[in-house]
Structures are given as structure tokens and as C-alpha cells.
Amino acid sequence: MNRVNTWTFQNDIYVQATGTVVGPLESQGPIGDAFDESLDDLHDNKKSWEEAERTMMEKAIAHCLRKDETSMKEVNVFLTGDLINQNVIGSYTARDLNVPTLGIFGACSTSVEGISIGAALVDGGFVSNALTAVSSHNATAERQYRYPTEYGSQKPSSATFTVTGSGALFLSRQKSDLRIESSTIGRVVDFDRSDPWDLGSAMAPAAADTIKTHLEDKGRSPEYYDLIVTGDLSSVGTPLVRELLKEDGIDITENHRDCGLWIYSKDQPVFSGGSGCACSAVVTYGHIFEQMMSGVYERVLLVATGALMNPLMIQQKESIPSVAHAVAFERVKHE
């Protein structure tokens, strides 16, 4: 037995800059001011929602590199993923970048997969830096995973609402105040949940598994972190992950929050909360990093959660496997 779930980066890998773009509903939420840019509407004057989503990713990348004064020419590798069939948002964005590109997929856990592989490639000396970007868009995801929004179909309150947004992150070994300390790569778990209107319940066991594994691997207690933040467990999955961990003697209640509940206020029409690749990315890159810089949090464990089904698997009566990947960020003060 020689299992290695947690990768600890030896060479001090840092977040250099981030870029975030969100849709109108997200900009009206409680952390709306934290984002670099917001769209007035979901079409953003483009011919299709998919083109609007692509433009959003392009804008997030532009914000990210501009902040670091990095030219696209200096980027060594681009890691990208999204929710749309065959990762077309990331791939079509990549054709204008002229950078070695790796497509990744972990549904809503993709943000942390990108950071983890990127940090490992820099730490291993294969590249000097890595750019990673993810996106999701309410209208493109709804029509692909569920029903076209024009149908106006009813949803149960356990459903989540796909966040419209894109988050980009640029990392390298150049010193900054925000270090990427370690990553825990999740196993795919399946607790035989098959309701696509309740992804929080399907994903909570994956989040619990990865949090437990991370804490064990690093010999840490939940209190080590000022914040343990899950991606998109919603109001259904959030109590569930806490309960599951309590059964294992791990109490995260005091310092746990969920990005899907953080990005919207309770009076916004989002059912059980936000979801989508962008959810954990924009909340973390936009708001949480800002809070870390202003001293609110020093150590943060981001646990992005993904439901790995597609509509065909649901039609074929399959259950919903899930995965969660975690990354530990630390605020560091240099002399």
C-alpha cells in the first residue's frame, strides 16, 4: 500500500494573479464587488450563450494577466476546463492563446484540478508558470444538463443554480503573499444517489472523503485552517458534509463555508444555492483571496466538488459519481 493522495509542493509555489468575471445575478449578490467585471445580461451581445461564455473566459484571463503585467507569450502552459460537452469553452478559448494547452475535466471541481496540476508542473520544474481558467454559464449549462431555460420547467428546492462566471489564476515560483502549499486529489465516490436535482447530496460524501484524507495526510486538525470552503454543496449538501465528518470525529462546523451559499443572498432565486465550475473559482479568487490579503484568513482549504454524471447516464438509470479535490492556500509574509 503506497497511496499518495496529497501532493506537498516543495519549492514554494505562489498565486501571482487572478481574474474573475461573473453574470448579473452574481454581481448583485453579497460579494458582487469582489469580481473584476460583470456582464449586464447572459447574452453579453454575442450570437450565442456559448460565445458569451467563451468571451467571459477570455476576459477573466485578460484581467488575470494584466494584474501581473504578464504577456500571454510568457505563459508556459494553459490548463482549462468547463461544463460544456467536450470542453469546448476552454478549447475554443485556447486557439487564440498560442500556448501549450491541457484540457481537464472534473465538473465543478475543475478549478482545483487545474491549480493542482499546474502547481505540480511548476514545482517539478517542467514549466516556469501555469495559467488555469474555468467557466460555467447558467444558460449553456441548463440547456445541456437539464432543459432549455425557455421551457420554464419547474425545479425542486434541492436543485442548484449554475453560476455564470469565469475564474483565471496564474501561478509560478515568483514570491507573492499567497502560497499554494499542497493539494489532495480526490477519489471518485458513488453513494448511489441518482437524483440530478440534488447534486449536493451526491457530492457531500466526496467532499467529506477528501477533507478527511487531507487532514490525515497532513496530520492536521480542522482548526489548522481559518476556513475550509467547499465548492457547491448548497443548502442540502452543506449540513450533510458536516454530519458525515462528525461521524468520523472531525468537526468542521466552526470554520466551514460553501461557495454556493456564499455567492448569493438568501432572497435571490437560486433554489439551494450556486454550482458550476465558476462557483468555487470566482468566490475564492475574487472574495476569499481579498479577505486573506486583508488579514481575515491566513490558511484556507478550498475543496472543490464535482458531480460527474451527464444526462445520458441519468436516462440510463445510473447513479451519480462525485469527486472533490482540495488545495491549501497560505498567506505568507516575506521579510
Next chain:
Amino acid sequence: MNRVNTWTFQNDIYVQATGTVVGPLESQGPIGDAFDESLDDLHDNKKSWEEAERTMMEKAIAHCLRKDETSMKEVNVFLTGDLINQNVIGSYTARDLNVPTLGIFGACSTSVEGISIGAALVDGGFVSNALTAVSSHNATAERQYRYPTEYGSQKPSSATFTVTGSGALFLSRQKSDLRIESSTIGRVVDFDRSDPWDLGSAMAPAAADTIKTHLEDKGRSPEYYDLIVTGDLSSVGTPLVRELLKEDGIDITENHRDCGLWIYSKDQPVFSGGSGCACSAVVTYGHIFEQMMSGVYERVLLVATGALMNPLMIQQKESIPSVAHAVAFERVKHE
């Protein structure tokens, strides 16, 4: 300018074992004997084609680990991708493996993406070994990308035929006769081709770009390799990649072959040749490695090619971006 397209592995990373499973048509082709197992028909006694494809990946993994006498418990990371929406073949296979899992997507280039990231993670010391598996299935891919096969729709001769198969590869630092020397990660290129019935033409420029970059980065001429093998350029893309490289003064004609043309004989009903994630994987892991072991080839550059569109992008009149990733294998003799 600090572009790094090519990763050279410093710590001698080796292929430990591979597993290959193919469909009936592939087993009847000229290299049919090279595969570990073949299905009698595309359904393989399963309820759905997707379940048959999943089982095929499970079998390929079982063959691979059995040859190396490695227990699944010893595997450190699983990298997987396929052609089906949201990578469900790999993800659903992963739920029974209990191993940290990373979903990857590069369409038919996914095999080399998996080997490259896996080798980098082992070389960087994050994991001791990596298992990677890809699959494609003619019936699942046809109905998703084109039309359900039951429609019997006509195709032009430039169309490719999705290979039914799955290939798994297990790599680590333990010495074997087959070393993974370096990888070149491709850029996404788009030469404004928009015919989904001619992916060879769309992908040839990506293959040419990656081959040229690899040779430049390593300071090598095409003759350095006994074989430069592309993934699935077909009878349309094969002359095109040679022509494109000739324009740059690089002549690969003498030692170039295409997996899509290698796996079938000319009298099999496969239009312009084979394609799909499995195409480059099963031909390389099954046949080419066998040839390397018997002394036919010493150095092989595998250039897997992927067309990164989905049907919606075609409907929206978008062109087809492509990518190619390359990996250099060397036969080594230990004292």
C-alpha cells in the same frame, strides 16, 4: 519569451505494462493479434453501449495491472479521458478503483495527455506511479457526435471511423525496457476547417505544429526516430501533415505512419481510416511496443491528434480547433 513546450523527464520514467481491448472490426484488422482481448460484438452483453465501453476500459486496466502484478491498491493516481460528454466512461470506471483520479480531455489526443501528465507527476516526485486509460466506442461516439447508427446515414469518404477500444498504460520509475523520454504539449490551432466529416484536414496542422516544435525543442531531425506515428489523421490528413512539414523543410515521409490507417486493412469499411481516443492508444500500446521489444523500432515519437469541437459548435457554424501532443519512447537495454 519563455515558452516551454517540451518536458524532458530527468528521472528515467518507464512504461511498466499496458492493456488493450478492442472491438470485432479492430480484431479482424492487420494487427488484430496484438491486442489483449477483443469483444465479439459492440454490445458485449451489456444493457447499453456506454456500459460496454466502460467494461472495455475496466478490462484494459485489468490486463495492464495483471501483467505488472500490480494491485489497484498500489496505484497512486489515475488519469482518464474519453469522447463521451463529461468524460463519463472514465469517471464511472474510476468509482470502483478507489484511487485519486484526474479527468483529462484532449479528444483523440487524450492518450498522450495522460502519459505526459502522469510521467511529469512521477518525475516530479508527487506520485510513485500513474495509471492512465482512454477509450472510444464506435456506437457511443457515432450517436453522440454524428447520428445514431440506426439511421444508416450516408457518409463521405473523408469521414473517419471511430475505433472501438480501450488502452491502459501503467508507468513508474521502476526500470523496464521502455523509457518515456520527453513530451511535447501542443497548442490549440485552428485553420478554419469546419467540415466534421473531414477531421483529418482539421487535425493535420496541429500534428505538424507539434512535430516541428518537438524536433526544434530537442534539436533532432526526423531521422532520429525510427518511427513518427500520428494518431488518427486518416488517408486525408496523412499526406497533408507530410506536405505541411515539407514546407518547413522537414521530411517525415520515410518514417511516418498513422495509427488510423494502421489498425484497419484497406478492404475494411472504415472510410478514410480509424479515429477516436483508443486509436493511437491500442495501436501503440498493443502493436508498436511489441515491435519495439522485438527490435523493429528503437525510438518512436507518438503524436496523438485531437479535434476539439462538439456538434453544437458545428451547428453554430464554428470552425474546428485541434491539438496534438507528442511523447517520445525509447527502447533501453540495461546491463
